[in-house]
Amino acid sequence: MIERELAYKFLREMVLLRRFEERTAQAYQQGKIGGFCHLYIGQEAVAVGAINALRDSDYVLSAYRDHGHALAKGMSAREVMAELFGKVTGCSKGKGGSMHLFSKEKKFLGGNGIVGAQIPIATGVGWAIKYRKRDDVVLCFFGEGAINQGAFHESLNLASIWRLPVIYICENNRFGMGTPVERASSIYDLSQKAYAYDMARSHVDGMDVIEVYNTVNEAVARARGRSLPTLIEARTYRYRGHSMSDPIHGHYRTKEDVEEQKKHDPILNLKNYLIQNHLWDESDYQKIEDEVKNIVTDALQFSDSSPEPDDSELFTDIYTGEYYGRTHG
Amino acid sequence: MAEKGRGEVVTYIEAITIGLREEMERDERVWLLGEDIGVYGGAFKVTKGFIDKFGEKRVLDTPLSESAIVGVAIGSALNGMIPVAEMQFADFISSGFNQIVNQAAKMHYRYGAPVPMVIRAPTGGGVHGGPFHSQNPEMWFVKTPGLKVVEPSTPYDAYGLIKAAIRDPNPVIYFEHKYLYRRIKEKLPEEEYIVEIGKADVKREGTDITVVTYGSMVHFSLEAADILSKEGVEVEIVDLRTLLPIDKETILKSVRKTGKLCIVHEDTLTAGMGGEIAAIVAEYAFDALDAPIKRVAALDTPVPYAPALEAFFSPDTKKILVALRELAAF
Numbered sequence: 001m002i003e004r005e006l007a008y009k010f011l012r013e014m015v016l017l018r019r020f021e022e023r024t025a026q027a028y029q030q031g032k033i034g035g036f037c038h039l040y041i042g043q044e045a046v047a048v049g050a051i052n053a054l055r056d057s058d059y060v061l062s063a064y065r066d067h068g069h070a071l072a073k074g075m076s077a078r079e080v081m082a083e084l085f086g087k088v089t090g091c092s093k094g095k096g097g098s099m100h101l102f103s104k105e106k107k108f109l110g111g112n113g114i115v116g117a118q119i120p121i122a123t124g125v126g127w128a129i130k131y132r133k134r135d136d137v138v139l140c141f142f143g144e145g146a147i148n149q150g151a152f153h154e155s156l157n158l159a160s161i162w163r164l165p166v167i168y169i170c171e172n173n174r175f176g177m178g179t180p181v182e183r184a185s186s187i188y189d190l191s192q193k194a195y196a197y198d199m200a201r202s203h204v205d206g207m208d209v210i211e212v213y214n215t216v217n218e219a220v221a222r223a224r225g226r227s228l229p230t231l232i233e234a235r236t237y238r239y240r241g242h243s244m245s246d247p248i249h250g251h252y253r254t255k256e257d258v259e260e261q262k263k264h265d266p267i268l269n270l271k272n273y274l275i276q277n278h279l280w281d282e283s284d285y286q287k288i289e290d291e292v293k294n295i296v297t298d299a300l301q302f303s304d305s306s307p308e309p310d311d312s313e314l315f316t317d318i319y320t321g322e323y324y325g326r327t328h329g
Numbered sequence: 330m331a332e333k334g335r336g337e338v339v340t341y342i343e344a345i346t347i348g349l350r351e352e353m354e355r356d357e358r359v360w361l362l363g364e365d366i367g368v369y370g371g372a373f374k375v376t377k378g379f380i381d382k383f384g385e386k387r388v389l390d391t392p393l394s395e396s397a398i399v400g401v402a403i404g405s406a407l408n409g410m411i412p413v414a415e416m417q418f419a420d421f422i423s424s425g426f427n428q429i430v431n432q433a434a435k436m437h438y439r440y441g442a443p444v445p446m447v448i449r450a451p452t453g454g455g456v457h458g459g460p461f462h463s464q465n466p467e468m469w470f471v472k473t474p475g476l477k478v479v480e481p482s483t484p485y486d487a488y489g490l491i492k493a494a495i496r497d498p499n500p501v502i503y504f505e506h507k508y509l510y511r512r513i514k515e516k517l518p519e520e521e522y523i524v525e526i527g528k529a530d531v532k533r534e535g536t537d538i539t540v541v542t543y544g545s546m547v548h549f550s551l552e553a554a555d556i557l558s559k560e561g562v563e564v565e566i567v568d569l570r571t572l573l574p575i576d577k578e579t580i581l582k583s584v585r586k587t588g589k590l591c592i593v594h595e596d597t598l599t600a601g602m603g604g605e606i607a608a609i610v611a612e613y614a615f616d617a618l619d620a621p622i623k624r625v626a627a628l629d630t631p632v633p634y635a636p637a638l639e640a641f642f643s644p645d646t647k648k649i650l651v652a653l654r655e656l657a658a659f
């Protein structure tokens with residue numbers, strides 16, 4: 001059993017991720033956010049459970065569905081929302097948007113719009129940790145679609161032969177865009193891919209934040225203590241469409257499927273756990289909701305009132321050092 | 330919803346769909362593969378309904394494996410099939426790079442057998458997609474002998490070029506511009522036709538300045554030309570349509586007529602198509618030039634997400650006008 005304080009921390013963080021994105025969806029519909037925007041709603045227990053097993057000095061890498069990981073790693077709602085708004089106060093000065101959240105300070109090495117591209121990079125971060133004799137670890141998140149990229153297999157093999165402190169977390173939300181995992185993968189239990197690389201593996205219910213936390217804790221111990229990698233499959237579900245431009249259901253899944261899955265909601269699951277263990281306190285929960293509401297409202301106001309990046313920002317950050325190119329059309 | 334076809338007013342994206350469908354009806358060797366192209370109908374819905382019409386044997390949903398998608402296409406082409414592979418966005422083509430530039434491009438050179446295959450790639454910006462969903466990667470392939478590269482700007486050309494690409498015995502990269510997908514419409518002819526690969530098209534005749542362009546920039550250039558026409562300057566717009574092989578003849582003919590050249594593309598400036606066209610004109614029509622060659626292109630940076638910055642980064646009618654007015658005054 002986990003302590004009450006930790007359970008409420010999980011609750012607060014999952015509620016923050018959920019409410020943050022509900023308001024993100026509204027802002028998108030109002031045209032304040034543009035481009036491609038992928039929501040994490042339904043999957044909160046994975047980011048929150050896993051990242052809580054880390055120390056602040058550990059690293060996290062994610063894919064394009066990255067709002068949740070960024071917030072769970074401690075990035076502020078303001079800098080994330082402002083990035084979605086394309087404002088200069090965003091974590092990437094509005095130049096990256098939804099899929100390119102980064103924070104050096106929080107050791108969040110970003111979202112990534114190219115499926116699977118973060119997996120080798122995470123592996124390299126792990127290699128440097130080992131070379132420099134640090135005892136940090138790396139958590140690398142990706143969807144189940146990404147395991148069909150060569151980059152996944154090349155990386156896991158390296159992590160195994162070089163014994164790197166990297167934890168690979170496959171968030172199996174059942175669909176890569178409109179393609180169910182059963183139609184894209186040769187095996188159903190994806191954690192079995194670890195066998196090919198003689199790597200430790202686990203399989204968790206990604207709707208159960210405590211189970212995720214406990215499992216990642218074990219993997220972290222293995223990585224920190226013995227510099228060994230792990231592949232974890234977290235079975236979860238995405239409630240929304242693939243991106244804000246896609247329908248919630250359609251040819252690939254029905255409305256009923258989605259409603260059925262929502263019964264296993266991660267926030268609801270934690271609530272039930274707390275009730276069963278006589279730890280539930282409605283007023284504490286309300287406090288969390290109120291506090292989160294304030295944080296998200298503040299982030300929206302902050303983003304609304306922030307300035308757009310100046311034209312001169314186009315030429316910054318491209319190189320370490322000076323920009324060579326011409327600065328007019 | 331009834332299927333649209335020839336003789337109707339169609340969007341750019343519908344024209345691609347019609348061309349693909351007709352080629353699949355015409356030739357059973359034509360098959361499609363790509364991510365979410367079947368049950369989901371494609372990220373942009375180019376192949377909506379195809380899986381029902383042509384079956385799962387000819388319309389294959391693949392895992393997220395660009396390298397294997399291209400490689401499998403090559404293998405099938407070597408064995409008598411005509412694959413049309415979809416890259417969900419042109420940006421992701423990088424994950425299949427080896428199979429395109431080393432394998433597809435050099436297979437005939439090494440093995441001597443034709444490699445009839447098409448890779449479709451939705452390209453370009455203007456949709457606030459940010460650094461990985463907005464790029465124009467055509468020059469990665471224009472540099473690669475053995476490939477052909479096309480990019481239509483109108484529904485007419487989109488239809489004619491997809492058919493030509495499928496019938497070509499070589500690997501063809503077919504860039505389709507996301508910004509144009511649903512923004513432009515025109516009536517397709519009743520009769521079937523193809524648009525020959527390697528042939529540019531004069532989209533507007535003029536006597537004073539030549540603009541060489543392609544893709545979305547054709548439309549911005551046409552708009553600029555209309556504005557200048559009211560000022561008494563007649564601009565000729567050459568739409569390349571095919572980037573490799575380059576239609577030197579049409580370009581040189583136009584420059585010999587006008588004496589002035591501006592190249593416009595949405596891709597970034599350095600080592601863009603503009604440099605190649607400028608070199609060709611300097612090499613073969615230097616004597617015809619009455620002014621320095623101008624280039625209007627995106628700046629040499631990644632594509633920024635923030636809409637205001639993206640606008641500053643990208644070429645547009647205003648920027649084209651500035652360049653053309655300078656040329657007119659020269």
Ligand SMILES: Cc1ncc(C[n+]2csc(CCOP(=O)(O)OP(=O)(O)O)c2C)c(N)n1
Nearest residue numbers: 113114115143144145146175176177421424
């Ligand atoms: C290399 C590459 N190919 C294709 C895409 C387009 N794409 C973006 S997300 C996605 C589905 C990914 O599914 P999964 O990895 O399971 O993540 P999820 O969306 O479920 O979080 C696809 C096909 C891409 N971004 N990058």
